[in-house]
Amino acid sequence: MVTKNQIKLVVGLKQKKSRIEHGLFVAEGEKMVGELLDAGLRPHLVFVDGGPRSRDLGEVEVVGEDIFGQISSLKRPNGVLGVFHMPVAKMVGGADWILALDAVRDPGNLGTIIRLCDWFGIQQLLCSKDTVDCYNPKVLQATMGSIARVDIAYVDLEEQLRDSPRPVFGAFMEGDAVYGTKLPGKGVLVMGNEAHGISVPLQALIGQRISIPQYGEATAESLNVATATAILLSEIRR
Amino acid sequence: MVTKNQIKLVVGLKQKKSRIEHGLFVAEGEKMVGELLDAGLRPHLVFVDGGPRSRDLGEVEVVGEDIFGQISSLKRPNGVLGVFHMPVAKMVGGADWILALDAVRDPGNLGTIIRLCDWFGIQQLLCSKDTVDCYNPKVLQATMGSIARVDIAYVDLEEQLRDSPRPVFGAFMEGDAVYGTKLPGKGVLVMGNEAHGISVPLQALIGQRISIPQYGEATAESLNVATATAILLSEIRR
Numbered sequence: 001m002v003t004k005n006q007i008k009l010v011v012g013l014k015q016k017k018s019r020i021e022h023g024l025f026v027a028e029g030e031k032m033v034g035e036l037l038d039a040g041l042r043p044h045l046v047f048v049d050g051g052p053r054s055r056d057l058g059e060v061e062v063v064g065e066d067i068f069g070q071i072s073s074l075k076r077p078n079g080v081l082g083v084f085h086m087p088v089a090k091m092v093g094g095a096d097w098i099l100a101l102d103a104v105r106d107p108g109n110l111g112t113i114i115r116l117c118d119w120f121g122i123q124q125l126l127c128s129k130d131t132v133d134c135y136n137p138k139v140l141q142a143t144m145g146s147i148a149r150v151d152i153a154y155v156d157l158e159e160q161l162r163d164s165p166r167p168v169f170g171a172f173m174e175g176d177a178v179y180g181t182k183l184p185g186k187g188v189l190v191m192g193n194e195a196h197g198i199s200v201p202l203q204a205l206i207g208q209r210i211s212i213p214q215y216g217e218a219t220a221e222s223l224n225v226a227t228a229t230a231i232l233l234s235e236i237r238r
Numbered sequence: 239m240v241t242k243n244q245i246k247l248v249v250g251l252k253q254k255k256s257r258i259e260h261g262l263f264v265a266e267g268e269k270m271v272g273e274l275l276d277a278g279l280r281p282h283l284v285f286v287d288g289g290p291r292s293r294d295l296g297e298v299e300v301v302g303e304d305i306f307g308q309i310s311s312l313k314r315p316n317g318v319l320g321v322f323h324m325p326v327a328k329m330v331g332g333a334d335w336i337l338a339l340d341a342v343r344d345p346g347n348l349g350t351i352i353r354l355c356d357w358f359g360i361q362q363l364l365c366s367k368d369t370v371d372c373y374n375p376k377v378l379q380a381t382m383g384s385i386a387r388v389d390i391a392y393v394d395l396e397e398q399l400r401d402s403p404r405p406v407f408g409a410f411m412e413g414d415a416v417y418g419t420k421l422p423g424k425g426v427l428v429m430g431n432e433a434h435g436i437s438v439p440l441q442a443l444i445g446q447r448i449s450i451p452q453y454g455e456a457t458a459e460s461l462n463v464a465t466a467t468a469i470l471l472s473e474i475r476r
Binding site (some may be wrong): 223 | 281357358383384455460462
């Protein structure tokens with residue numbers, strides 16, 4: 001039996017402040033909830049409608065459409081909503097390459113970048129504290145479940161980069177063409193904010209500036225941060 | 239003096255059917271409208287509010303906030319709205335590489351892909367007729383003005399690929415790893431639908447299937463079509 005307090009909790013988790021306070025976040029969809037369970041994330045509550053399920057979701061609470069309408073962030077709730085404990089960032093020491101994001105603000109971009117980390121085997125993602133919250137529902141949807149497989153930590157990037165034992169690379173509009181740059185076996189790649197790039201205090205900590213050469217007449221202003229990350233991670237792994 | 243019929247026209251252009259009927263589309267923002275003018279697109283009407291402008295936009299119609307509220311597709315209209323004649327697709331014959339999209343449905347993905355074409359000097363973009371309309375406001379916003387510099391044609395892709403003098407490559411989950419594939423100086427790259435990939439009738443016309451290798455434990459299901467396009471165009475140009 002679902003309680004009023006449970007509904008209040010789930011609705012509250014739409015706010016970042018409440019997510020941090022409770023250490024909980026919400027994921028929707030059978031596939032997403034299933035992937036989080038498979039990845040070993042600890043569920044707090046899982047709500048389902050009465051419809052048929054194609055997989056086991058552990059202990060569930062069956063609720064009606066009216067309740068789903070209240071707790072879901074989706075226009076069309078899809079019948080599965082899980083509340084999970086946020087995993088504690090492990091700060092994977094053995095990772096070869098680390099990706100660091102400086103103030104990436106767009107949820108779709110962060111979600112796409114997390115999915116790219118999963119694809120390219122980047123286990124550790126460091127985010128500056130002003131990067132969009134990775135438990136924002138829009139980020140979660142864009143990760144397509146990859147959030148369960150990448151270790152994400154919100155940190156003081158200046159501090160982390162200053163002490164980095166790995167060489168630090170940064171993506172800039174003007175820098176050494178990545179195609180001709182020898183990338184080492186271990187490193188940190190820093191990607192900047194959508195509008196302003198890498199912030200000035202961090203720029204001083206970048207050992208080598210790299211860029212993706214533009215082809216032809218150089219008319220486009222910039223690449224989107226997620227597509228630039230795709231190309232640079234591909235260069236690291238190719 | 240703005241007329242009721244002009245307002246009706248602009249509002250109507252939010253619908254694809256009306257855009258095709260009139261051969262017109264709407265772009266918002268001083269930067270976007272300026273870029274379209276610079277690229278030689280023919281304006282039909284340009285509306286501005288009374289605010290200061292940082293560049294010349296040619297012949298403009300000054301209208302009030304109330305009118306902007308009616309004609310804009312944006313939550314917060316930004317004071318410049320241009321109605322342009324759709325450029326006629328030129329079918330750039332001399333292009334070295336052509337990108338072809340099979341039923342790409344997400345406006346953000348198409349916008350990002352157009353921006354990538356501009357960056358990587360891909361002059362010709364062929365879209366299947368069931369690809370999202372490139373004059374959809376969400377696509378236009380995501381292109382960041384690049385739409386003015388890429389020739390986009392909606393065509394029968396089967397027909398085009400069957401008669402292609404260029405070798406035809408297609409992006410697949412299973413295919414030759416692109417990093418080890420010798421890409422020729424000219425070709426066509428086909429990217430498929432977000433959920434279903436390249437459709438079966440087109441698959442038969444693909445000369446070589448290429449893929450982006452996954453790194454590590456192969457846990458991520460797929461890459462987003464825009465990020466996959468970014469990586470493959472980078473491979474073509476590197």
